Amino acid sequence: GESVGLHLPTLSVQEGDNSIINCAYSNSASDYFIWYKQESGKGPQFIIDIRSNMDKRQGQRVTVLLNKTVKHLSLQIAATQPGDSAVYFCAENIGNYGQNFVFGPGTRLSVLP
């Protein structure tokens, strides 16, 4: 039969614009969150992380916002560049041992010239 792949949300932005990628997480007790970028043919690459005692963290051209009230995480990329085209995953640590991450399905970011 036909293989059905995971349907990824897609965000298309113009080069130079800002991008916002959203993620809803499941566990209100999750205490650590990571955003990863995955380019075609490569493994996930760490972008930025945030712990639950913070609501905002900034890196180089990226900002992560955490809203624990609604269990929402976002990644903002400033001045999006063609090299930012990739699939972006959020991951939440659901605890127990301390290294039990659950990953979202991902969002595909396409940067238009």
Next chain:
Amino acid sequence: ETGVTQTPRHLVMGMTNKKSLKCEQHLGHNAMYWYKQSAKKPLELMFVYSLEERVENNSVPSRFSPECPNSSHLFLHLHTLQPEDSALYLCASSQEGLVAGEAETQYFGPGTRLLVL
């Protein structure tokens, strides 16, 4: 380059074959992981090793057998796989215990693309 290497990068095997995937981390970390990434599901945690002891096994079929001989090396032994096991198998590592009870960032290798015929 994340400091985590995986070999082979691509593997095609029949259902009766036995093969092994290898992962090596050059980061001095004390925890290593196997994940499965398929086209139909989000990234799934398979196994966790901390200080060379398995601490997590997420209901993975026994045809997948992990081995962690030391903190830098991790293997995934494959035996009588099924076509639905075709996926990208990712290895990751992290340094645990920096702060008691806190999780730390995981760094991924490039993965092994596995096709089971």
